[in-house]
Amino acid sequence: MTVFGTVWWLSGATALRGLAEPVALVGGPAVGVLLFTLALRRLNGVGEQAAYERAARRFHGINLIQAAAVVAVIVAANRAGALAWIPGAIAVVVGAHFLPLAPLFGMPVYRWTGGLLIGVGLAGCWIALAGGGVDTARAVVCLACAAVLWAATALLVRAAATGGRAGPPVR
Numbered sequence: 001m002t003v004f005g006t007v008w009w010l011s012g013a014t015a016l017r018g019l020a021e022p023v024a025l026v027g028g029p030a031v032g033v034l035l036f037t038l039a040l041r042r043l044n045g046v047g048e049q050a051a052y053e054r055a056a057r058r059f060h061g062i063n064l065i066q067a068a069a070v071v072a073v074i075v076a077a078n079r080a081g082a083l084a085w086i087p088g089a090i091a092v093v094v095g096a097h098f099l100p101l102a103p104l105f106g107m108p109v110y111r112w113t114g115g116l117l118i119g120v121g122l123a124g125c126w127i128a129l130a131g132g133g134v135d136t137a138r139a140v141v142c143l144a145c146a147a148v149l150w151a152a153t154a155l156l157v158r159a160a161a162t163g164g165r166a167g168p169p170v171r
Helices: 002-013 020-043 049-080 085-098 101-105 109-129 134-162
Strands: none
Touching: 002 020, 002 134, 020 134, 049 085, 049 101, 085 101, 085 109, 085 134, 101 109, 109 134
């Protein structure tokens, strides 16, 4: 999640103007590297390999559907000349992909991650509907998606450090 959060951040940072852009282009990756390092140290070996292997087929299927939906969003928005819709619609797709992963891996944090990403995506769609430009949509949606993904990573790192779970069990 940290790597994808950093990719979202960089996409949003390039939509900023003035001093905010270079500051965000340096600061965001620094946060991403820090979280990635912490995640590697704290989360390496967390979870059962057997559980992953049991879920791998469904996990790959969910990600394949997500990738196809992202491509469909990009193609449809480009054909319609509605580029400002792309960030929000992709965020909705990415958020929706987290929802079936929560019970699949028993990770409650994926529920709120998915819900927040969907909310951010809907806000981005509202920006597009209200006539906001591509850069406005990218700045708002991409930076917010990065924050959600980084917060989820931080919660998982904290839970691993304290020996706890990142939320109640998922059924």
